[in-house]
Amino acid sequence: MTRRAPALALLLAAACAAVKTPGEAFRQTEHGLPAATEFPEGPDRAAYAAAHAHEAKGDAAGAEQARAEWSQAAAGYADLAGRPGSDGWRLPLRHRASELYLRAQRWDKAAEAAEALVADPVASETSRAVAARLAATASLGAAGAAARAGQIEKLDLGPVQARGEGAPSTPPAPWKRVVEATDAYLSRSGADPEAARRPAERRPGVSPAELALVAAEVKYAHGDLEDARRRLEAVLERWPAEAEVVEQAAPLYLATFLGRGDRAGHDEAVERLRGRVAEEAARATGAKEKEAFARVQEALGRARAGARFGAAERLLAEGKAAEAAREFELVAAEPGIPEPANALHNAAVAWDKAGEPARAAALRERIVREHPAAGVAPEDALSLADHHSRRGDPLAAARAYDDYLSRWPGSPGRCVALQNVASELDRAGRPADAAARFLAFGRDPACAKAAPDLSARALVVAGRLFDAQARAAYAAAAAAQGVGDPEAKKMIGEAKRRLRGP
Numbered sequence: 001m002t003r004r005a006p007a008l009a010l011l012l013a014a015a016c017a018a019v020k021t022p023g024e025a026f027r028q029t030e031h032g033l034p035a036a037t038e039f040p041e042g043p044d045r046a047a048y049a050a051a052h053a054h055e056a057k058g059d060a061a062g063a064e065q066a067r068a069e070w071s072q073a074a075a076g077y078a079d080l081a082g083r084p085g086s087d088g089w090r091l092p093l094r095h096r097a098s099e100l101y102l103r104a105q106r107w108d109k110a111a112e113a114a115e116a117l118v119a120d121p122v123a124s125e126t127s128r129a130v131a132a133r134l135a136a137t138a139s140l141g142a143a144g145a146a147a148r149a150g151q152i153e154k155l156d157l158g159p160v161q162a163r164g165e166g167a168p169s170t171p172p173a174p175w176k177r178v179v180e181a182t183d184a185y186l187s188r189s190g191a192d193p194e195a196a197r198r199p200a201e202r203r204p205g206v207s208p209a210e211l212a213l214v215a216a217e218v219k220y221a222h223g224d225l226e227d228a229r230r231r232l233e234a235v236l237e238r239w240p241a242e243a244e245v246v247e248q249a250a251p252l253y254l255a256t257f258l259g260r261g262d263r264a265g266h267d268e269a270v271e272r273l274r275g276r277v278a279e280e281a282a283r284a285t286g287a288k289e290k291e292a293f294a295r296v297q298e299a300l301g302r303a304r305a306g307a308r309f310g311a312a313e314r315l316l317a318e319g320k321a322a323e324a325a326r327e328f329e330l331v332a333a334e335p336g337i338p339e340p341a342n343a344l345h346n347a348a349v350a351w352d353k354a355g356e357p358a359r360a361a362a363l364r365e366r367i368v369r370e371h372p373a374a375g376v377a378p379e380d381a382l383s384l385a386d387h388h389s390r391r392g393d394p395l396a397a398a399r400a401y402d403d404y405l406s407r408w409p410g411s412p413g414r415c416v417a418l419q420n421v422a423s424e425l426d427r428a429g430r431p432a433d434a435a436a437r438f439l440a441f442g443r444d445p446a447c448a449k450a451a452p453d454l455s456a457r458a459l460v461v462a463g464r465l466f467d468a469q470a471r472a473a474y475a476a477a478a479a480a481q482g483v484g485d486p487e488a489k490k491m492i493g494e495a496k497r498r499l500r501g502p
Helices: 003-019 043-060 063-081 084-103 105-119 125-148 174-188 208-221 226-236 243-257 261-283 287-319 321-332 340-353 358-372 377-390 395-408 414-427 430-445 445-450 454-480 486-502
Strands: none
Touching: 003 063, 003 261, 043 063, 043 084, 063 084, 084 105, 084 125, 084 226, 084 261, 125 208, 125 395, 174 208, 174 358, 208 226, 208 243, 226 243, 243 287, 243 445, 287 321, 287 358, 340 358, 340 377, 358 377, 358 414, 358 486, 377 395, 377 414, 414 430, 414 445, 414 454, 445 486, 454 486
8 A cells, every 4th residue: 555655646646737727727718719829730720720711701701601601610610629639728619619600500509519618617607608698599599590481480479468377388499498598598697797798898699688588578479477577577677778678678578467467567567667767768878779768768658658548547437537537637748648639538528527518628629729630639629619509609619610620621520510600600690601601511512412401401591591681681771761863762672572572
């Protein structure tokens, strides 16, 4: 034993000397590729130079040729990483091989190189995290390619109806792999420098936030709304400065509440997101970021307005008309609401139901004045005219109907307005004006076709009014005193005959 101990010690020492520790003899991914002189002259250096040359050709070539060159370069780097003479640089070589396979859209090869790096016993946590991100990116590329080829369905991210307690469906293998690879990466992502960078500082490629978002989208598309919500919440919490990611994640996050019929949760989430996004928008410096955050804020404004609109509708359905009217008015004042006239219209309807016709009329006047292009404006103009008529102001009603006819001459209510303006003028004691309007209504071809009975009656009423006006004029002429002109006397005689009739 005593004679064998030194030999054993020598063996142990040799074994210890052969073990290279991370950060010492083994370069990590952050070191980048070595200089050619790191390899001894001979086959290894030649193989390295050949791989370098293919990479350079790929960078300079067009799409198809570039992918072919990058693929060859990646194969060269991967092969070199397995050679004993390149052992100290195998991690950067596998890293570059995976990156180039991604560029070449060789998804399986990219994943293989990245996974070998993750499994390498001498890789640091940072190297493993970077490689796990590349593996997840490769899985996403493979799933996207399969979807484009029609081998699997694309992700359906449209609105979902309120779901019951049924189990979510299992994603096809490529999409399932995206989720698994992304989760493997996210468990290590704290060590990935890319995960902490702001968008303007990132390297090209799929970002950590985008990977996490797609995993959430897979879950959403296959009905696992609770898990999708958890993932989307994590994305929004961890990467709030990723404006374009937030722009995609926020509406999907809100949809997970609506998909479960949780309106209250949706409304609370809208308020939380508005605060977060406002803070990030204030910190944004790039034009692209600012534009994206502005779109998110606009969308959240619409969502908030929609939430309040729904709350107002529920108040109206519960018989709380005045409360509903006030809420609709607040909705109309929300910044960025796309159609405030609709909210004002509903507020007017609610004030009518609350027994406040004057407040309803004031809102309708606003709609006609401020939002004449809104779809509800013609209807509100007619309602406003009717309000004036009901409160006993036929001249105001006639003016409102006239305004309606001048603004919307082709609207469905045109014939109603033509008839009503004549009736209101008649009520106001303007028989001559009323007669002309009854005649216009009665002789209108479209109105006569739509309502021949009303048209005929209007013509008769016009005749009566015209006749009454004529008889009044004849009677006044017959009673005229001091007329000496022969021609005038002759005309007075004609007037008397017309008064007597045939």
